[in-house]
Amino acid sequence: MTRREILICSGTGCLSAGAEEIEDKLMDELWKHELEDKYPVTRAIKRTGCMGPCNLGPMIIIRPEDTFYGNLEPSDVETIVEEHLLKDRVVRNLLIEDDGHKVEEFQKLDFIQGQKKIVMRNSGDIDPSSLEDYLENDGYMAARKAITDMEREEIIEEIKESGLRGRGGAGFPTGLKWEFTAREDEDEKYVVCNGDEGDPGAFMDRSVLEGDPHSIIEGMMIAGYAVGANKGYIYVRAEYPLAIRNLQKAIRDAESEGYLGENLFNTQFDFNVELRVGAGAFVCGEETALLSSIEGKQGRPKYRPPYPAQSGLWDQPTVINNVETFANIPIIIEKGSEWFDDIGTEGSSGTKVFAVAGDVGNTGLVEAEMGTTIEEMIDIAGGVAGGKDFKAVQIGGPAGGTIPEEHIDLPIDYDSLEEAGTIMGSGGFIVLDEDTCMVDVAKFFLDFTQEESCGKCPPCRLGTKRMLDILDKITKGEGESEDLETLEELAETVQNTSFCGLGQASPNPVLSTLRFFREEYEAHVNEKECPTGTCKALVEAFYIDEEACVTCGKCTEVCPVDAISSGDESYSIDPDTCISCGECAQVCPVEAISEGDNE
Amino acid sequence: MSTVKFTVDGEKISAEKGETVMSACKKHGIDIPKLCQHDAMENVMACRVCIVEVNGEQIQPACGLKVEEDLEIKTETDEIKKYRRMNLELIYRSENHYCMFCESDGDCELQDLMWENGIDYFEHPRLFPDRPIDSSHEHIVIDNNRCIRCGRCVRACEEVVGNQTLAFGGRGLENEIVADADVPLKESTCVSCGMCLQVCPTGAIFNKHSMFKGIKDECDLTESTCLRCSVGCETEIYTRTGHLVEIEGAESEMESGGQLCEMGRFEPLVDRTEKIDDVIYKENETEKEMSLAKGLEKAAEVLDEGDKISAMASGNLTNEVLDSFSEAMRTHGALFDVVGAKRHRFEKEVKRRINMIEGHFIDDITEVMKADHILLYDTSVRDTHPVLASYIRRAAMNGTRLITIDAYEDRFWEHSDISISVESPKTQLTRLINQVVREGKGSIEDLTRVSSILGGLRVHPRDVMQVVKHLEESTYDIIILGSEIIDRWSIRHIFELAKLEGSYLISLNQASNQYIRSLETEGVYEEPDVAYVLAGDEDDQEDMKKLIENADFSIVQASKRSELTEKADLVIPSLTMFEREGTSVNINGEEKEVERVMEPKGELKSEREFFEELAEKR
Amino acid sequence: MAEDKPTVATACMCGCSGCHMSFLDVDEFVKELAELLEFQSSHVIMDIKDIEEVDIGILEGTITNEENVEVAKEMRDNCEILVAWGDCACFGGIMTMRNFEPVEDILEECYIGKSDDESEIPDPEHVPALTEKARGLDEVIEVDAYIPGCPPSADIIRYGLEKLLEGEIPKLDKDKLRY
Ligand SMILES: Cc1cc2nc3c(=O)[nH]c(=O)nc-3n(C[C@H](O)[C@H](O)[C@H](O)COP(=O)(O)O)c2cc1C
Ligand code: SF4
Ligand code: SF4
């Protein structure tokens, strides 16, 4: 019998899908079959961070075969132990299907094959609570190299040449940012990791923090050494308890093993990291607001310049980077800037992690090389769900925009996205199928930013509210002809005059849907029609032609809301109850049912 | 300071490096519309009304943008005007701005901008939010329905008053002004200075006693000096048809930020005590009214008859009144004193005995904000000299180490780094501190000796050591001696300490007018035949009360009825503080103009002439 | 009189007639006006209620009931240039304060809560029903010129009329604009 290792995904997605139950069951089974010697819990069973394909959870990987079992029920565990572990036979009926064929190995999943794992190199592979595991995977080697072998300038040069750009939204060249801080002649400097991750549906930073916390500490340490800072803060939102727990343990372990503290790697360099838990307001992700929040003040944005690089935390020069940005650092130092620069496109090197959601086969985290096209991304994620047609993709979260079908071959990199009117943002990727109402999508995102406005400046506090009211009116069928123009004027004002990035970017979803789907807005306003039937107030009820009805009653059976009542001559639909799903019209044998007013 | 040149709407302008575009423009007479910016506070760039076009591409707030060589600024492009109009309209329409019955109608910076920008119709509907109104406070109303979230009040309370009472509560549309942890203002840490209502550009914070009494443009404005304490804040007093409407601090006074305190801003407005217009002579339990001339004769007669005569004046009068009064009293052979002068005399004596030079005394109290250590002995400063107190709080907030010593409640406990409580400001503590400074730590290491020196004091030797340590560490420390200290030993110890440590001193007394320092005063007879008290607007002065109680015959000259006038045998009207004009000396030793705000209403037109006549009637 | 004098009609919606009163404060300018304009109807100076085709239609007051809606629309249909006089007509004015509460609650409070026992909510058969919200004119009809103020001063009213007579649409700002 082979010596095996069993990896259980313990990312937040899988935990809520029941990963712990699977783990309990596994332990029971191992005990029952007296396998505890062969599978010592501490060595052979590993809880990992997020493996990526979240909608397949709970999931396990059995090594060395790399067999992947997903969507597990506790009852499946018994079979896996008896068949796979004891008899070395893959349990075929528990394998996941890709395009109709069963996939045995995790690496062979379509979802995994299309990806390139740099940031997520360890996540899903190592036990995030184990420093040992991290060290085994070359952990802290990069930091050792940087601190003992490299000059500060050399590191900054290396990061600059790698072409790494900030993954927190704005895409500012990381090396340049470090250089600004390094140049400041101050004793106190800080390194801050922005783990606020407030975009709705985003969880890439969370996965890294949960699945590979030491890589962040290592990235920050290298930054600290390069710019001359001895203190780092990791700011994580309170809604991420697992990330907080894993980070706390990681910091403690690193401290006790000498990877944090004084005289690191026997040099003069000291570095410490402190965890700060944020209250979770979206605007606290904005760098100046975040720094205020760490200082214990109200999390409201501040005017720049001065930029944090010159005057940040407690008015000292501060490097603030996103989680994903820091996760890239150790591997760049380890493998060199050239290696990194070769990955991706001209202006955007490396990879980007996306939280793929919406109408796709597989939702979850996808780390793809920069330049991967939208179409390829959708393929990786298993195509548009339910065989529907693709309509658009919303990239970049509430600050981003929508890209329609005609640009499906657009490569995903900073510059192409910007040209198409959106941004990389933190990596939201929501696939929308043909049934999606774009006005409704715009409303959803604006609703979010409006709620999250800190209230400091009028365009954001009030302009977004006014825009939202207009969108609301439009989706209710009360739109007026001048509304679209007013909406654009408001959007322009909010964009150009808001204080911080939150306000400035908040009209993007509206503007980009207006740009690509104006006719859909116009249909709402002029014809009082929602082409996709999403806006309830605009869809007309179905009715039954009394003459044609043969009173077969088939329609009553399919109506999900019991809107159809029988009669002697004909069945009839209560227009107030009808939700216009059209199910009845499809089953009517004589085509007596149609949409619209019975006039 | 290097200068840079840049263009505004085609005009070349030079400005100092580091200056904002807004302030540079202002100096050249170009007013960029603004709502949140205020000279007395840090800029937060919140209102987005001052937006300008930069180099033909960017849009930036002029109040935040720093001037740079060759910047190309446009303030009135079509785009800018459109955005500005939109933001103004959004601000106006999102809250309940019903100007026609707003307190600030006609005095409102938002309304002005609406008019200025020709917003004669609206594109966006009113939102009708229902927001709280806090009218719990005695003087101040906060109506969030008219608040534009400019944050001036919040910044004023923190940066100018050093008080941090007001804050923004809630996010986004729920963003509102709250006091402390959202308690009614009356129950909050508010010190009732009224700075917030002075800087509020709209009708969101207003003065209960001034409301609906008149638009400032339609009022008469008098610029004067507040005579409620020796800080002597510059005031702007608004009156209409001879009635007081509102008192504001002069915002040109940059260090104070235009502050006033409750005494200066509100008390004159709430004062409803009956004015004294006629001479009242009390004989055999009956009151007799007489003309001013008769009163003067009566007073002269009584003074002539008296043997031991004590005269005492309030310290809140003008130089001219003090001069003429003391002159008149001296010609009648009286001993003359002014409230607050006793403390000054003690001080003078101490200075002479320990050979103290004037250089130890600060001639600008705003220096407090530059010190690295402040030792405050007697925290009554918060109530007696509130604006000086605000400087102390501001200093403490900005990192100055504050050591406070008081016998009663420490009125700076929130800001104090070391707070020492003594049974009463007794001499032992100062002596002890003094001794350590003089003889070194060794002298206190013997704790038994310490406790014998300390006697019944609730003070730990450790605290004493701390105080000494900090004073020794500091490079610029200021010792402030409150006005309630009137024991010679304490004054001596503190002065000596200052001398030993090279500290600077601010020594306060009860008089608003520090002219008393140049006046000749002396102690008065405690049990005189005749006491002549010139009270002015004063009513609760213990020394004055004691004096007339012990006199056979007492004359009180005052502007309004009080306990003093009740007890007096002869009451003569004086002018009120708003009727008086002249000069006064503040704590910095500067002579300040006190302007006449209202014409004297009674028979008395000039106190000086009255006293000159009285002197002649010898 | 020459036939080509511009014709004017004025009417009051829900308002206090203060704007019209303020208009009367133009004093002797009235005489001049009479030379320059022909008043077709105006409730403060003549007893004609019907609105006929005019060049300039002037409305004061807020739209708060069905009748106001009707009159406003009628005026709009019958005039070339429509002028809103006063805060009420321009922005809704003080009357819009009722929009804080639903109209039913307002009626209930006024006619039942704050009245004697015999009082009842008026029957829309007899009295025009209140609209859901009190609104400024331009939320119902198109407005060409705004003369806000509560009330607009006689000077400003005069300025507005003079501009109209010069064939311009008055536009107020700076010192001329007050509300
Ligand atoms: C409203 C707003 C929210 C933001 N939220 C985040 C966030 O959650 N995480 C993040 O890393 N950056 C966020 N940012 C971007 C940060 O301000 C900052 O640019 C970033 O942390 C810099 O790191 P990077 O250079 O590594 O991208 C946000 C910006 C804005 C305007
Ligand atoms: S744009 Fe303005 S209101 Fe919005 S979050 Fe930023 S500062 Fe706050
Ligand atoms: S605060 Fe100003 S704009 Fe608002 S109602 Fe009062 S006067 Fe009008």
Ligand code: SF4
């Ligand atoms: S009155 Fe003074 S202390 Fe009170 S809230 Fe206003 S500014 Fe602050």
Ligand code: SF4
């Ligand atoms: S209360 Fe006045 S000063 Fe304070 S934020 Fe509101 S409008 Fe500004």
Ligand code: FES
């Ligand atoms: S005055 Fe500049 S943003 Fe308010």
